Amino acid sequence: MSTSRITLAKGLNMGLRKAMEDDPKVLLMGEDVGKLGGVFRITDGLQKDFGEDRVIDSPLAESGIVGTAVGMALRGYRPVVEIQFDGFVYPAYDQIVCQVAKMSYRSKGRSPMPMVIRIPFGGGIGAVEHHSESPEAQFAHTPGLKVVACSNPVDGYWMIQQAIASDDPVIFLEPKRQYHADKADLDDTARPDPLFTSRVVRAGTDLTVLAYGPTVKTALAAAEAAATEGRSLEVIDLRTLSPLDMGPVLDSVRRTGRAVITHEAHVNLGIGAEVAARVSEQCFYSLEAPVLRVGGFDTPYPASRIEEEYLPDLDRVLDAVDRSFEF
Amino acid sequence: MSTSRITLAKGLNMGLRKAMEDDPKVLLMGEDVGKLGGVFRITDGLQKDFGEDRVIDSPLAESGIVGTAVGMALRGYRPVVEIQFDGFVYPAYDQIVCQVAKMSYRSKGRSPMPMVIRIPFGGGIGAVEHHSESPEAQFAHTPGLKVVACSNPVDGYWMIQQAIASDDPVIFLEPKRQYHADKADLDDTARPDPLFTSRVVRAGTDLTVLAYGPTVKTALAAAEAAATEGRSLEVIDLRTLSPLDMGPVLDSVRRTGRAVITHEAHVNLGIGAEVAARVSEQCFYSLEAPVLRVGGFDTPYPASRIEEEYLPDLDRVLDAVDRSFEF
Amino acid sequence: MSPTPPHDPSFGPDLVEVFGPQQTDGGPELVQLLTPEGERVHHPEFDLDFSADHLRGLYRDMVLTRRIDTEATALQRHGELGIWAQLLGQEAAQIGAGRALRPQDHVFPTYREHGVAWCRGIDPLDLLGLFRGVDHGAWDPAEKHFGLYTIVIGAQALHATGYAMGMQRDGVVGTGDPDRDAAVVAHFGDGASSQGDVNEAFIFAASYNAPVVFFCQNNQWAISEPIERQSRIPLYQRALGFGFPGVRVDGNDVLATYAVTQAALQRARDGQGPTLVEAYTYRMGAHTTTDDPTRYRLSDDVEHWKLKDPIARVEVYLKRNGLVDEAFLADLKKEADELGHHLREGCKALPDPEPGAMFEHVYAEETEELRVQREGFAAYHAGFESEGAR
Amino acid sequence: MSPTPPHDPSFGPDLVEVFGPQQTDGGPELVQLLTPEGERVHHPEFDLDFSADHLRGLYRDMVLTRRIDTEATALQRHGELGIWAQLLGQEAAQIGAGRALRPQDHVFPTYREHGVAWCRGIDPLDLLGLFRGVDHGAWDPAEKHFGLYTIVIGAQALHATGYAMGMQRDGVVGTGDPDRDAAVVAHFGDGASSQGDVNEAFIFAASYNAPVVFFCQNNQWAISEPIERQSRIPLYQRALGFGFPGVRVDGNDVLATYAVTQAALQRARDGQGPTLVEAYTYRMGAHTTTDDPTRYRLSDDVEHWKLKDPIARVEVYLKRNGLVDEAFLADLKKEADELGHHLREGCKALPDPEPGAMFEHVYAEETEELRVQREGFAAYHAGFESEGAR
């Protein structure tokens, strides 16, 4: 086909449509995904075109949604579940952690769980409490789940299709504040990177900045700003959080000797902790400074009028870069 | 009073009894905590002595237990909730993470949550699936919760009382395979260490082993074995997982230059990740080797006949010690 | 081993009678004391004599509540609030429920209970902070006997039940002393009735006979999903399966809602346990100010419900019976205007929190690590300010 | 603003009738076809003609199921199993439910459904692995149309509902073709009825009219907690509040359980939606082999229920009506002994998994990081073995 200029929301919508066209076993399910097209309109128009049997408005119960999706997967379907907001995934946590994650293992592979759980995540949209959470570390700590985060429209289009095609359950994180933000050119004849890979999105030599989801944009902006001060930052979009694709990360840090990782989730036991632990172990002799972490503070998500102070931003990333160079 | 020789189960039982005697607002609640005294008998005899209004057998619903406990705490009570097994805390996860953890914050301190959630955790008892989990990292990642783990009978007695006295919600982890294992002398006139502190349980000079809950015993055994080979390991019982009490840890690692941390939870994003990240940052110039982690593998908990291969043991700890010295 | 049976027994009529079609007008079981046309009707179980003062009071409450709602909606349109959850059309349900409370009763609201908050004496300005993004609720729940708005659907139903269990332990249930006996109201919506937590609350409340009234405003919609997605039978009947009574009341009839809630509360205070009250009403506005209901519902339905306006019927009744005069109405208008002014000016003046406030009250006892983060942030911030922006 | 009402309306009798006392013998609503004394009785809704073959078959199933249970219990006592969940007393409930299935139906069991597993053709030896600790279930759920045992209470009720929704989408519901139309059975206990997941399953099943039979074995106990803690009214009535039928059947009566389940399944296969079947029975043994019921229940109760033994009544009926002879009984005894032998020998021979097996099937597509861990473990293990123990 051809090139189109799309938002992340559009990319996801197109990707879902493509996956549903390609495989009649793909079903969507969630609150308000039907006529409304979801509160973010990611499923816009899909119920109209694929019918109520394939785009299923559910009762208001997240455990029910994921639990019935488990049953549908056992029957041979490939359910794609939408959690309306990050903060509302927790009622489904038991089903995700004890059932979805373990089904392949306990059945010795006889009952795979090809399920995608889409979660709009992160802050920055001025929302009330429970609408700006970053729950990824909790899922990444759970063997049996795979966890990915897209950061841009083109990845949105490809990654959602790849996640649906995967025979493993995938927690699919979508940076909600990017949904309708920037546009990018999609060439839908291109060959996408494999799903579970990280990607260097800006080359650099002095320090490696690691990011995913909403903070990729922040990291790129920081690199841009640092360049004006003569510092060359390499930026890696992790894309996959479990498994981590450490190859590009280790390569980069071995070259730069310094790393900063940034995410919106709380620093304490966030993805940054794991990355820091691994980099520290595997680049022990290359590191000129410890891996520094810039994340949400270890407080509940604050009232939205001060969320910009809470969220990692360009300045806090640059501050960490400075601190790294002070070692 | 006087000295008695007690198991961990007995220490917890005595501690609960003492807390209930001291404060009429303390209530116990959970499945089978009444006549049965809990499946591990930790609440043995308490309903008989304090009545059904204070030791409450609940319907079979963990979200219901924690959710109603929130209401009781708002009414001025100090509920102590028993989760029957680690793997069954997840139905209550939403209430814990979204309600218990955030109540003080969102109410600007007007509605504190003095609640203790007791969780028998960890493996090694030959149980079927969902009975040997180590969910601590997920709670430690949640601001607003405090998370502690006891490792021995005397700590069990004191720590449960301190947790109940705390005005903050405390996830209280009890290493179930130690419940009826070793005995220790309790002097109930002693002055216990504060709750949120780590403790050096064996002094050493060559390498620091960090552990908590069930792995403290493993770490001590490893230190004993290493001593015969002429290696002096310092062992720290972390006791508190959120907050972490880094003081004794950093002191120790700055002296020894090497650290190994061991827990039963999955290595990926386990407590060890956070400790490794912090130690790497704060002891950057003292470390002679990266912090090495010995934990449960990143698989679901396996069938119990091979759980001993899954769990960190003396040999795997010593192997990590060897690897540390190879750096 | 599995022979075909000689005949296929089917389930008798008593097993399927619950499958009645959804009654569009609430059905015969709807408790009503004032018709949409403003006619006072009577009910064999739930009836009350309302004094003129009482009626005027309820009317005033509804008028002012609607004003709060329209002002807040406008404030959102003007960018002063991030979002607003309108209650348009649900005034009677909330005022009826709110005024049936005694001071010692305790309420657990959702994000839409502005009318109940009004009855609890909360300055409506205090409701705006959450929607403006300056706090998560500005009142003291213990002082006002009114919890913070709960956004996670259904969670508060369990809190309410636990709180009611606390009341039982405090000996304030069934003593016969009207100033002592207390009960709890748990508010939630039709959509919330599907959440595990709400159903578990039913179980705990029934099991412990807790003094709690489950007050469900069935406004027919959970965002874009109609009530039929949540239940194929009238919601009030859910309670029967858990072993306690359910009542469907006309939620657009403030008198009936008052009477039914009052009775349910008294039952709870007396130690007779929980009740489910289904206030049958309609969400006249959007789910919130960010919602666009034209995508999923017919304007015809909305028009139909306009005829059942909860305020208009009381007004008709009051006027027809000479219970209000021009002076009363003029005073009320003035009071509403002042309230509007208070909200508009007050909202704009609501201060943003200090950035450092985000570190406060995470714990009753701050941790050392959080202190370090807080101080680090303060230092960073200070340095940043002295340095100027990069 | 809140005047005292002139009279306190109370809730009418129709609102409280559900508060009947728990009927100790299951109450008049109990569907029964064979009394504890072995007398065949009839029921207006649920009745069937059972052929002699069918009756003998059900009897044989129960006898062998009980044998499985006693053998496994003994194996646990001898240290061959870590734990065992006995079904003693629940044979009729399980065989009745299990034999009502057609091959294309699908079952979601708890940890106690050994009798249903038997009906699904699963080698009982395959049930032991979970309890011995060598696996989490050895059969292929898709092949046997029987899920793995679910230990997290209630979780499987949702899986069953979703599976049934899948059947709807596959067009195997309501076609009228008996070999095609299919349904699902979700098993759970009385305690499980309190879990949010089970109640959400009711909601989803009702909302989508899913072909699922919720089969609740009310064995009166959830470990140490009596049924009264979970529900103050008969459990089957729970369904009515969700808008689908509930039936209480004598769970110690294999004929009645068969008939009721069969009817409920047919209803589901026909596209008429879910049913809750409450099989009223009793847990004659301990919760599991690690439980000590003397701490919390009276032996009198157990004695009382012994008189209702599910196997004895069929035996009496068969003998009284000359439907079994000595040869049949001797054959059955031999068959049971062989089964016992098979279990004892088989269990001891069950191999422990290879340690490395713990890394298998975590994912359909193994991750690079897990491969590294697996290989690291293998190398460590190999090195360790060549080195000898420290």
Ligand SMILES: Cc1ncc(C[n+]2csc(CCOP(=O)(O)OP(=O)(O)O)c2C)c(N)n1
């Ligand atoms: C657990 C959870 N899931 C999803 C949401 C998102 N959400 C907010 S309001 C709402 C609909 C609520 O409907 P209802 O209970 O009928 O109350 P109403 O808004 O009509 O007053 C949804 C799905 C939420 N707040 N919490």
Ligand SMILES: Cc1ncc(C[n+]2csc(CCOP(=O)(O)OP(=O)(O)O)c2C)c(N)n1
């Ligand atoms: C979510 C969860 N909570 C607690 C447990 C522990 N547990 C195992 S069986 C059981 C009682 C179950 O009672 P019931 O549902 O009546 O089934 P029964 O054992 O009587 O067959 C409990 C509490 C569990 N397995 N899962």
Ligand SMILES: [Mg+2]
């Ligand atoms: Mg609604």
Ligand SMILES: [Mg+2]
């Ligand atoms: Mg039971």
